[in-house]
Amino acid sequence: MARLIWHRRDLRIHDNELYQAGKQTIYSLFIFDPSDYSPRSSGIDDGSGNKLLNVVYGPHYTRRLLLAVHSLRRKLQSLGGNLIVRQGDPLQIVPQLAKDLNAEEVAWSEIPGYYEYVQSEKLKNALLRDRAYRCKVYTTSSTTLFRPDQLPKDQNTWQRLARPKEKRKKRQSTKPISDATDALTRTELNATELSSTMIDISPSRFVVMPTIMGDFRRAARTSAPIRDLFDEPPQPQFIAKEFSDLSMGDIPTLEELSWYQSCCS
Numbered sequence: 001m002a003r004l005i006w007h008r009r010d011l012r013i014h015d016n017e018l019y020q021a022g023k024q025t026i027y028s029l030f031i032f033d034p035s036d037y038s039p040r041s042s043g044i045d046d047g048s049g050n051k052l053l054n055v056v057y058g059p060h061y062t063r064r065l066l067l068a069v070h071s072l073r074r075k076l077q078s079l080g081g082n083l084i085v086r087q088g089d090p091l092q093i094v095p096q097l098a099k100d101l102n103a104e105e106v107a108w109s110e111i112p113g114y115y116e117y118v119q120s121e122k123l124k125n126a127l128l129r130d131r132a133y134r135c136k137v138y139t140t141s142s143t144t145l146f147r148p149d150q151l152p153k154d155q156n157t158w159q160r161l162a163r164p165k166e167k168r169k170k171r172q173s174t175k176p177i178s179d180a181t182d183a184l185t186r187t188e189l190n191a192t193e194l195s196s197t198m199i200d201i202s203p204s205r206f207v208v209m210p211t212i213m214g215d216f217r218r219a220a221r222t223s224a225p226i227r228d229l230f231d232e233p234p235q236p237q238f239i240a241k242e243f244s245d246l247s248m249g250d251i252p253t254l255e256e257l258s259w260y261q262s263c264c265s
Contacts, residue, residue, distance in 0.1 A: 085249035150224035162215035
């Protein structure tokens with residue numbers, strides 16, 4: 001069996017649940033998406049009729065990101081493996097690379113952000129709806145203190161844990177409100193989802209979460225333990241060492257990313 005790990009912001013091996021895969025050959029991937037570094041309209045007028053431009057990842061963040069990607073590649077190489085690097089759209093690259101590697105499972109860590117969530121849901125659909133190539137999907141949350149699936153799912157539980165001494169009338173549990181994205185995703189995923197493990201960070205999942213930080217903190221600490229730490233891969237021999245004629249890809253420089261050329265030329 002082979003697992004393809006798509007690194008997003010979890011650019012490490014230590015304390016990374018995705019590497020606790022057991023007896024699976026593990027391939028590691030990082031993708032530089034040009035849309036994250038290209039100037040885009042912010043929708044804000046500069047006063048002269050022109051729209052101000054911004055980028056998702058600016059120069060300071062990108063500089064640190066490049067250092068982290070280099071560090072991840074060096075760590076994998078020290079274990080006899082390597083990091084596959086690509087530039088382009090993850091929704092196109094991940095499914096194709098999974099097919100090229102004949103991976104039976106694709107795994108990544110969810111990011112608690114709306115656009116990142118939408119991208120993740122689209123990738124799940126692309127992988128699970130492909131009837132010609134069936135694979136499992138595994139997602140987790142490796143960048144949060146608490147695991148989202150351990151937090152309360154209804155308003156009454158949140159309120160009871162947040163303010164245990166407060167008297168309140170009994171009421172029926174409030175069901176989360178599903179938005180269009182959630183409904184689309186849940187109806188489109190096919191039967192392969194039953195054999196996949198995916199953590200839920202959909203907006204509707206947290207619609208009843210307290211908006212006051214103190215209430216959230218008390219409820220979260222009561223309902224869920226702090227996420228456990230993971231050691232480095234317990235069986236590093238399963239990190240892929242043979243790549244046939246597959247290109248590992250070069251890590252771009254700061255100057256090579258499109259946003260730099262567009263903003264500074």
